[in-house]
Amino acid sequence: MADPLDYIRGFAVTFKKLFEERLTLEYRGGNAKPGKPDEKREKAVRLHGRHVLNRYEDGMEKCIGCELCAGVCPAKCIYVRGADNDPADPTSPGERFGYVYQINYLRCIHCDLCVEACPTQAITESKLFEFSFTNRSDAIYTKNELLVDDDGRPQQMPWEDWRDGEDEHTSGWMRATSPSGDHRYEGVVAWSGELGHGVRSPEAGQSDSEDESPSDMATAEVEQ
């Protein structure tokens, strides 16, 4: 038998909430009328947002058109076609490059398997999450929209409401503590530099650095 006073306490709890802080932020996606608040919550570092296609520091595309991302995609939302590089004016440092690259965001479930599958860290997920397109063809982002610009920053879609700093660290997921889930790689930079950012230092690890030293990767530079 419950304490009858518990019912009264329950009512006291809900009444007290009337005077507590509201957790809802008044997000209006940049469409606020003057004088109205338009707040946006700081996104988690590893948020699975929309993808970007990265480039090397010299401006070459990282994508080699291998289609591994398309193969691993459980939602079948990625369409890639590779083509041979022109030897005189290569698009990517390898033999082939991503000639067509499309992601259908009506299908994408943001599982990040494509990011894990990519052998060159060409595709990463940013923290950008706004997908307020109004027709189906807008939902398909092509290479034009996905590829970073000449400064290494993602392209802004018309429906995206960027706040300061949101276009940075768009390869944040790849700088996770231990790439590919292998703890021996913790604190080790295992990817090449990107356009506009170079090689960024890895995130702080979760385990103690003493007992988990990256002995297998002795030659790698450890920045921490």
Add this chain to the structure above:
Amino acid sequence: MILALDPLFLDDIGLSIVLIALLKVGLAFVIVLVSVMFMVWFERKVVSDMQHRIGPNIAGPWGLFQTLADGLKLLMKEDLVPDRSHRFVFKLAPFLAIVPAFLTFSIIPIGGNFESKDGAIDLWGHDTFLQVADPPVGILLFLAMSSIAVYGVMLAGWSSGSKYPLLGSVRASAQMVSYEAALALSIAAIVLQTGSLSTHDMVVDQATGGFGGFIPNWNLITTGFIPFVIFLIAGTAELNRPPFDLVEAEQELVGGFHTEYSSFRFALFFLAEYLNTITMSAIIVTVFLGGPSGPVLIEQIDWVWGIVWFLTKLFVFLFSFVWFRATLPRFRYDQLMDLGWKILIPLSLGWFLFLGALDIGNDRGWDSGIVVAVTVVVGTAAGGLLMAAVRTARSERLSQEVDSHG
């Protein structure tokens, strides 16, 4: 037979009196619709405040026009009539829900000068009550209308030709019928106290007298709180509001009896639901808290004060209903029936008999101490017998279930 005790109709009935009566009807209609709009907004706002949310805040100042926007959206939706429905009944049901809700409001006094003019106010030289009608059957109209509202819910579910609405309406009708008994019995205590069925007489009765000069002579106090508590609980159940909203328990029944309804027909059910909430609060205020009676602070605008007191009291109950919703989890169906049949109905019946005994004792000049003592003894014995009966029945049922399941 007198159809209305309103002083407006005591003189010869001329054009001006007809116009005043029509004005009252029109005003009541508008007030009801606007207050429903306000109530929906208020409920959403308070519930979200109690859940750390903001609630509607875009349409109009503080989101006040959110209901209007929702209503307009509903009107523009496609009006679906399911293929397997009983077409005529399906279309009739929403009106069976909304019309009683409107009619009930007509017996509620929403204002008047109860200090010196017996609840009347002066409208262009004619004395009149601030209520649409004051029929001699009074509060019985409320009970009758809430019974008719059961038909709306029941027929809506039955005529939809679909299983979830049917289950929802079976629940609803069982729940509303069983809680109506407790509702009526607690009102019977008030009728005993007042000696009249008229809602206006009830307010007049509560407006005079009082204890020690500052405690009002409300039925809440004179009938000893128990009928009020029973009425509040049974009223919440009658409204199908949380924690008694099994009728539309989304997790079990999709949308309950109005699953198949869309567009304006759904809007009518929605309107009726909130209308009933307001009406039920108003009935509680009228019956237990003296309605619009209260001190007239400035004599020149005596008509204002009745409305002010009425709205203040009404607001308390509207808030309470929202508060219940934000706080209490939903009852299980057998708990609901247990509460109704095994606790509320016996308790309200026993309390009614107790008040009756006290009344008769006063008339005959019996010692009230002895009356109370005898009632307590009889009441305890009856309660004990009831509990024993319930327990025996339950253990027999359980043993049968054990037998049948091996």
